[in-house]
Amino acid sequence: MNTHQKIGLFFGSFNPVHIGHMIIANIMAENTDLNKVWFVVSPQNPFKLSKGLLHEFDRYDMVKAATADHYKLEVSDVEFNLTKPSYTIHTLAYLREKFPDKEFKVILGEDNLENFSKWKNHEEILEQFGLYVYQRPHATNSELKRHPNVKVVDAPLLDISATYIRNCIRNNKSIRYLVPEPVEQLIRLKHYYQ
Numbered sequence: 001m002n003t004h005q006k007i008g009l010f011f012g013s014f015n016p017v018h019i020g021h022m023i024i025a026n027i028m029a030e031n032t033d034l035n036k037v038w039f040v041v042s043p044q045n046p047f048k049l050s051k052g053l054l055h056e057f058d059r060y061d062m063v064k065a066a067t068a069d070h071y072k073l074e075v076s077d078v079e080f081n082l083t084k085p086s087y088t089i090h091t092l093a094y095l096r097e098k099f100p101d102k103e104f105k106v107i108l109g110e111d112n113l114e115n116f117s118k119w120k121n122h123e124e125i126l127e128q129f130g131l132y133v134y135q136r137p138h139a140t141n142s143e144l145k146r147h148p149n150v151k152v153v154d155a156p157l158l159d160i161s162a163t164y165i166r167n168c169i170r171n172n173k174s175i176r177y178l179v180p181e182p183v184e185q186l187i188r189l190k191h192y193y194q
């Protein structure tokens with residue numbers, strides 16, 4: 001059966017994926033008309049090698065573990081094999097060609113809306129795909145929120161980041177409940193971020 005599906009794309013480095021990400025993805029998948037949410041793991045940028053950024057396969061595996069028990073949440077490695085650095089418009093164009101029966105939307109925090117107008121081909125992203133925006137603390141009110149292809153979705157604000165979690169690990173602090181349990185197990189087993 002090839003029914004039309006609306007997919008929300010949640011882009012990130014997910015280094016590691018944490019409950020802030022999980023809550024947004026779940027709300028987008030359950031409380032909107034999106035059928036699925038794909039976590040699109042960003043690859044290493046070969047021109048900008050960042051210390052502390054785990055290999056893309058390891059970050060992918062953690063998202064895979066985090067989403068395994070939710071049939072509406074999936075992980076995508078699509079950007080690993082596309083030209084780097086990754087531009088959202090290139091990824092979108094590729095996905096549209098590969099999955100012509102699916103409609104793709106970009107999930108974005110309100111804080112990222114402020115510099116959205118600097119993104120490559122942002123008008124094309126807006127007109128041909130569209131954004132699902134969730135509110136974030138300290139975001140200024142962008143007039144983009146009134147655009148017909150921007151859907152604003154209510155979500156709780158959770159002030160946690162991957163940086164905070166990596167610092168906890170480095171300082172031997174507990175990360176219980178900050179990441180999904182299978183992610184915590186992987187981090188411990190593989191001694192990530194120490």
Ligand code: ATP
Nearest residue numbers: 011012013014015020021024109158160161162163
């Ligand atoms: P880092 O601390 O390493 O910069 P991060 O926690 O911001 O990482 P990313 O992988 O960069 O994680 O996040 C992917 C997307 O999720 C980004 O668009 C980011 O704005 C958003 N995001 C990050 N943390 C949260 C959170 N607590 N709640 C909602 N969205 C978040």
